[in-house]
Amino acid sequence: MAIELQDVSFTYLPGTPYERQALRGINLKIQEGSITALAGHTGSGKSTLLQHIGGLLHPDRGQVCIDGADLAAHTKQEKRAALAACRKVGLVFQYAEHQLFEESIYEDIAFGPRNFGLAETDVEARVREAMARVHLDYDAYRDRSPFQLSGGQMRRVALAGVLALHPAYLVLDEPTAGLDPRGRRELLQMIRELHAAEGTTIVFVSHNMEDVFAIADEVVVLRQGMILLQGAPADVFAQGEQIAAAGLRQPELMRLLSALRAAGVPLSAEETAVRTPAEAAQAIVCALKEKGGRTHAQ
Amino acid sequence: MALIEIEHLSHVYHAGEEGEQTALDDLSLSIERGEFVAVLGSNGSGKSTLAKHLNALLLPTSGACRIDGIDTREEADVWRIRQKVGMVFQNPDNQLIAAVVEDDVAFGPENLGVPSAEIRRRVDEALKAVNMTEFRSYAPHLLSGGQKQRIAIAGTLAMQTEAIVFDEATAMLDPEGRAEILSIVQRLHEEQGITVVYITHFMEEAAAADRILVLDHGRLVMDAPPREVFRHARELRALGLEVPLAVELRDRLRAAGVALPEDLLTPAELVAALSGKGGAASGD
Ligand SMILES: Nc1ncnc2c1ncn2[C@@H]1O[C@H](COP(=O)(O)OP(=O)(O)O)[C@@H](O)[C@H]1O
Numbered sequence: 357m358a359i360e361l362q363d364v365s366f367t368y369l370p371g372t373p374y375e376r377q378a379l380r381g382i383n384l385k386i387q388e389g390s391i392t393a394l395a396g397h398t399g400s401g402k403s404t405l406l407q408h409i410g411g412l413l414h415p416d417r418g419q420v421c422i423d424g425a426d427l428a429a430h431t432k433q434e435k436r437a438a439l440a441a442c443r444k445v446g447l448v449f450q451y452a453e454h455q456l457f458e459e460s461i462y463e464d465i466a467f468g469p470r471n472f473g474l475a476e477t478d479v480e481a482r483v484r485e486a487m488a489r490v491h492l493d494y495d496a497y498r499d500r501s502p503f504q505l506s507g508g509q510m511r512r513v514a515l516a517g518v519l520a521l522h523p524a525y526l527v528l529d530e531p532t533a534g535l536d537p538r539g540r541r542e543l544l545q546m547i548r549e550l551h552a553a554e555g556t557t558i559v560f561v562s563h564n565m566e567d568v569f570a571i572a573d574e575v576v577v578l579r580q581g582m583i584l585l586q587g588a589p590a591d592v593f594a595q596g597e598q599i600a601a602a603g604l605r606q607p608e609l610m611r612l613l614s615a616l617r618a619a620g621v622p623l624s625a626e627e628t629a630v631r632t633p634a635e636a637a638q639a640i641v642c643a644l645k646e647k648g649g650r651t652h653a654q
Numbered sequence: 655m656a657l658i659e660i661e662h663l664s665h666v667y668h669a670g671e672e673g674e675q676t677a678l679d680d681l682s683l684s685i686e687r688g689e690f691v692a693v694l695g696s697n698g699s700g701k702s703t704l705a706k707h708l709n710a711l712l713l714p715t716s717g718a719c720r721i722d723g724i725d726t727r728e729e730a731d732v733w734r735i736r737q738k739v740g741m742v743f744q745n746p747d748n749q750l751i752a753a754v755v756e757d758d759v760a761f762g763p764e765n766l767g768v769p770s771a772e773i774r775r776r777v778d779e780a781l782k783a784v785n786m787t788e789f790r791s792y793a794p795h796l797l798s799g800g801q802k803q804r805i806a807i808a809g810t811l812a813m814q815t816e817a818i819v820f821d822e823a824t825a826m827l828d829p830e831g832r833a834e835i836l837s838i839v840q841r842l843h844e845e846q847g848i849t850v851v852y853i854t855h856f857m858e859e860a861a862a863a864d865r866i867l868v869l870d871h872g873r874l875v876m877d878a879p880p881r882e883v884f885r886h887a888r889e890l891r892a893l894g895l896e897v898p899l900a901v902e903l904r905d906r907l908r909a910a911g912v913a914l915p916e917d918l919l920t921p922a923e924l925v926a927a928l929s930g931k932g933g934a935a936s937g938d
Pocket residue numbers: 368369374376377378396397398399400401402403404405
């Protein structure tokens with residue numbers, strides 16, 4: 357099953373001086389089990405698209421389907437299906453930690469499951485499990501105020517609150533924005549772990565091409581509310597001119613390897629698209645050997 | 655006399671109460687006029703607390719902070735201090751107050767009673783310096799995050815402060831917005847000699863500074879030029895920080911036996927060294 361958008365268009369504040377078309381005829385299928393990144397310049401429509409997937413906004417034209425159910429249903433029958441479909445999607449907003457409100461971390465994470473009508477014992481099990489997923493020790497943290505935590509930890513609490521609902525589709529808006537390097541690394545790691553352990557489908561918005569390159573297996577580049585590019589990150593980012601036209605930059609690693617290649621280090625096009633510094637170093641060492649004479653043991 | 659002098663500065667939040675928190679712990683350093691200093695440190699290391707001491711938004715619990723010789727605890731001098739040190743914060747939405755861009759930029763000097771012809775001149779210059787002249791009559795809420803940050807910078811320029819402190823001012827921006835802000839800051843530093851204190855989580859930005867301060871648990875643990883600081887990749891990682899990509903590759907390649915200078919810093923230097931074109935950077 358999958359998330360499917362068919363010819364989705366959306367305009368903010370139609371008929372006012374601030375009218376703004378944010379999405380223009382989007383056709384997109386997000387496969388179950390994938391990690392898909394939505395990339396694009398500020399204002400390209402990423403957050404608007406994400407809110408359509410979360411069922412918070414409904415298209416003016418076209419439809420958004422989760423596992424075949426249209427999120428904008430009209431009949432009573434359809435409404436029940438739409439609600440069930442909506443509940444499969446967990447949406448983590450940008451700067452989600454700003455929306456924490458309960459006195460304790462436990463209460464904050466328990467809010468959603470309780471709202472779903474779960475019994476208190478089940479709620480507790482959900483909270484325990486979600487805290488483990490975001491690497492927060494249950495006993496040490498359950499009674500603490502979320503406001504005593506660092507920004508990165510607070511964001512993890514917000515993420516746990518969504519994970520406690522057991523979403524089949526986890527949708528995140530700029531999950532690493534504003535975090536320090538350690539917070540960023542840890543959060544990406546948690547998303548990866550969740551994907552590996554539960555097979556949760558991940559859709560995330562990012563303007564950080566390093567993050568996209570690190571964890572996505574599919575990337576969708578938006579420009580002015582339309583899809584400009586879509587495919588595997590290595591293939592998409594290799595299209596330097598298009599990436600620039602979208603107001604983005606290639607991942608730094610790719611730029612550096614391309615510069616080396618242009619300067620005569622014999623790297624293949626494929627090698628300039630490796631994703632980690634470890635792989636890059638290995639490719640460079642091989643290329644230098646090939647070129648000969650420039651490496652020597654220390 | 656250095657522009658910023660910090661002596662044995664400690665800052666304790668909620669001193670003597672429940673939740674007491676030592677945010678700065680016996681910090682001593684000085685920053686000269688015209689320096690470009692980056693500040694690194696993981697979340698909670700005390701960067702923002704330090705920043706807020708530099709224009710008397712916070713006062714030392716013990717020790718001293720002097721700006722151009724003025725002790726920040728001299729209450730009567732708070733406005734003199736704020737005329738010397740401006741601040742640009744992380745969230746662009748919380749910083750602009752007026753309904754029109756040029757009024758926002760004029761706000762500071764108006765408060766100081768600067769004559770209106772002079773204000774107009776300063777606003778023109780400040781908007782020009784951040785490439786925002788064409789937006790002068792816009793409402794700030796119609797601007798992008800990066801544009802709002804440029805207006806916030808223009809506001810401090812119109813105050814003609816000697817120093818500007820940037821507290822993660824690029825954290826909420828996209829890569830293009832971030833690059834624009836950094837290049838404007840570099841230009842103001844070079845052309846107008848403005849002293850810059852630049853707090854960031856982006857190691858590539860810090861590499862552009864003259865000097866890097868690294869904070870950990872409220873203590874100053876490194877204070878050296880980027881080339882020197884980024885020799886210590888292992889220590890930086892242990893503090894929850896990173897090194898720039900070129901430095902990471904440098905270390906991996908050196909470990910694999912490739913001869914490279916141990917203080918190599920930038921992608922351009924790495925390319926030059928590996929392609930054998932021109933002497934790779936030795937330390938400067
Ligand atoms: N609540 C809103 N009201 C009016 N216009 C909006 C609103 N949210 C977004 N927009 C506009 O819609 C377009 C797409 O915005 P958004 O989806 O937030 O982009 P992104 O997340 O890629 O930065 C932009 O032009 C933006 O100004």
